[in-house]
Amino acid sequence: MANAQNFSVSFIIRTGRMSGEEAPIFARISVDGKRTEFSVKRTVIPELWNKEAGKVKPKAKEAGRINQYLDQVQKRLLECYSEALLAGKVITGSYIKNLYFGINEETLKTTEDLFEYHNTTCQDKLSRGTYAHYLSTQTYFREFLKKKKKTEAIPVISINYQLLVDFELFLRKRKGHDSLKSLEVNTIMKHFCRIRKMLRLAERLEWIRTNPFKSFKISYERKDRGYLTADQLIKIEEKEFPIPRLQLVKDLFIFSCYSGIAYVDMQALTHENLVKGIDGNQWLSFQRHKTKTQVKIPLLAKSLEIIEKYRDFPTLEGKPWLFPRFSNQKLNAYLKEIADLCGIRMNLTFHLARHTFATTVTLSNGVPIETVSKVLGHTDIKTTQIYAKVIENKVADDMLNLKNRLEKPENKKLKKY
Incomplete structure (x- = not known):
């Protein structure tokens, strides 16, 4: 005292x-x-x-x-x-x-009250993975309060800009739960996004007057999104694996490379999602799990070939699924084996297939970014601009086409650059 x-x-x-x-x-x-x-x-x-x-x-x-x-x-x-x-x-x-x-x-709502209310009201609305991320953020915040304030809970109204800055410093020095490395900047910012959403909830509940995030800026580090080059994609396509599980995972990965579909959406596909498109050909029609937007994808020949391959697959008999089901963790573990066997030195994950579709398969072949954004199910084209970077070959081809057009006789009067 x-x-x-x-x-x-x-x-x-x-x-x-x-x-x-x-x-x-x-x-x-x-x-x-x-x-x-x-x-x-x-x-x-x-x-x-x-x-x-x-x-x-x-x-x-x-x-x-x-x-x-x-x-x-x-x-x-x-x-x-x-x-x-x-x-x-x-x-x-x-x-x-x-x-x-x-x-x-004594009558103020505390951070524990906020966490409990959020978890009770939002658990059913969030995916299991997203809910687990919120629990992780709450654990980090309790650890921070215990170190900074000698308590695991404080009145929500006492959270201010200075406390958020101190929490960021705490996270920058903190090691991950299952890693010896410090948390990455973007991981830290995702924790702040969750804290911000919970404080917005507190604001709507009138537990706080103003949200301290009005002054605090969340800044992500911009990183290049990995993707397979055309040569790497062909190398995996042409590789045949004697081990059935690796062959299956390869096919699922290639299907995503040619459709842009995310893991969680692919695992939910049924035969009812196969529809006849506006052009009379086979399309996929489904709701994206992440954004809840309706997506319609015209299927390329490679994707159709893989769907047909698994039409009568033994483990799918009597079930509605298009493909056998795997956990994302197992898929990514098997993809690492596939990368090693194909001599590809990169961290091959299932989500990399989505990046590959956006760059190597579509943008580099002249598909407009607006179309790519629509097929990927993005609600904002800025998201597509982050995912899909135009590779150097496409830039070179575009500039060569421009050079050739400028050198045509009818364009001689135009200034050459």
């Missing part, structure tokens, strides 16, 4: 938050060297502020009025401190601040 010797109240100005020529005045509560600040809703020209006294200089026109108000604020804060001591409360700056503003911390 704090005592009178390690508690103090002072006043400062924040020149970094000036509005016009005046700086806001803040009350600073210090308990055991830890500071809590809040604006007293008064401003002053910096030159008229006495830093040592924590008051407005007497020569200022508004000195008497402002200094009298600061004395009142200080008196009330000291009264709050005395009340907390008499009540046997553990003294913290935030507790005294809340007492000053008439906020009873």
